[in-house]
Amino acid sequence: METDNCGRLVGVKQSSYTVGHRFFFDCQVHTDASDGQRSPAQLAREVYERNLTVVVTDHFTLDGATSAMGELDHLKATMGNGEAAKIIPGVEFSVKPEKSLYPRMRNMHVLGLGVDAHSKSLNRWVRRQRHRRRTCLEHAHSVRERMEGEKIRFNADFEKRLMIYGNVYKAIAKSIRSDENIKPIWRHLGVKVNIKRSRHMPKKTRQRLLEKQIIDSLTRVYGDPFVKRPSIYEAVEVINRAKGLASVAHLLASNPRLKHASTSRLGRFLGELRDFGFSGVESYHPAHDVVCADKLANVSREQELYVFAGSDAHELSDEIAYFIKE
Numbered sequence: 001m002e003t004d005n006c007g008r009l010v011g012v013k014q015s016s017y018t019v020g021h022r023f024f025f026d027c028q029v030h031t032d033a034s035d036g037q038r039s040p041a042q043l044a045r046e047v048y049e050r051n052l053t054v055v056v057t058d059h060f061t062l063d064g065a066t067s068a069m070g071e072l073d074h075l076k077a078t079m080g081n082g083e084a085a086k087i088i089p090g091v092e093f094s095v096k097p098e099k100s101l102y103p104r105m106r107n108m109h110v111l112g113l114g115v116d117a118h119s120k121s122l123n124r125w126v127r128r129q130r131h132r133r134r135t136c137l138e139h140a141h142s143v144r145e146r147m148e149g150e151k152i153r154f155n156a157d158f159e160k161r162l163m164i165y166g167n168v169y170k171a172i173a174k175s176i177r178s179d180e181n182i183k184p185i186w187r188h189l190g191v192k193v194n195i196k197r198s199r200h201m202p203k204k205t206r207q208r209l210l211e212k213q214i215i216d217s218l219t220r221v222y223g224d225p226f227v228k229r230p231s232i233y234e235a236v237e238v239i240n241r242a243k244g245l246a247s248v249a250h251l252l253a254s255n256p257r258l259k260h261a262s263t264s265r266l267g268r269f270l271g272e273l274r275d276f277g278f279s280g281v282e283s284y285h286p287a288h289d290v291v292c293a294d295k296l297a298n299v300s301r302e303q304e305l306y307v308f309a310g311s312d313a314h315e316l317s318d319e320i321a322y323f324i325k326e
């Protein structure tokens with residue numbers, strides 16, 4: 001892995017990222033500039049002490065990346081050493097996949113790795129994204145108010161979930177206390193789970209079914225939860241224009257159905273992404289199990305896409321440059 005003096009990616013050697021479940025090039029870490037817990041200074045210290053290479057990919061902002069880079073430079077200048085430690089500017093977008101791409105794929109996250117953090121077009125774009133996200137969150141809060149007016153109660157972790165899920169309705173579906181609220185939910189959203197049938201389902205399956213129905217009903221009652229998301233094509237273009245590498249983030253976590261796709265189907269899909277201008281795939285991620293991650297990595301290589309590994313670390317307890325799912 002090489003970077004130029006601005007820390008941008010110049011060349012990426014493939015398949016050199018994982019050693020067991022540890023890796024030294026982490027393509028996705030978040031700071032408190034978006035929804036992470038580490039401050040840029042904390043992150044820089046960790047990168048410095050462990051001699052890591054890390055891409056800071058906050059949602060809709062480059063502020064965390066630029067200040068972490070400044071902090072790392074300061075550490076190197078004052079303490080010496082840490083030559084191998086590197087922080088690379090990046091960003092993460094949530095986009096609306098083109099309809100033709102994969103049936104019923106609703107959501108995709110795109111990473112811009114090694115972007116020029118001072119690119120005017122990128123910064124303008126990021127500001128616009130942030131505004132869009134704010135509008136989504138305002139919408140989610142007004143839906144919550146309406147629902148609480150219908151005596152539907154929310155768990156305390158609703159706000160936290162809002163930060164995690166791109167689809168704000170998913171955050172709502174996971175946060176309303178469906179066990180004790182089932183009647184008001186039925187009344188308000190017209191959600192009906194066939195209790196007789198679902199009684200024999202495992203609790204998790206029933207919960208998931210109910211969540212899916214709630215999300216569909218919320219969309220029917222309150223409209224599309226995504227306020228004008230950009231297309232993949234737009235996002236990739238703005239990343240490439242800012243000299244970054246566009247990479248698909250946690251593909252199998254956003255679209256679990258792809259885990260069961262045949263190798264050739266997955267290959268066709270990734271080939272289309274490459275034609276859209278993607279350069280790589282975050283194949284290794286804590287939400288991907290090892291078998292699926294290896295398959296994704298192999299197919300990505302076949303399609304001449306770089307293979308990346310990301311910890312997607314948000315909380316302090318999420319270890320950077322590490323993933324464990326067996």
Ligand SMILES: [Zn+2]
Pocket residue numbers: 092109249250
């Ligand atoms: Zn993401």
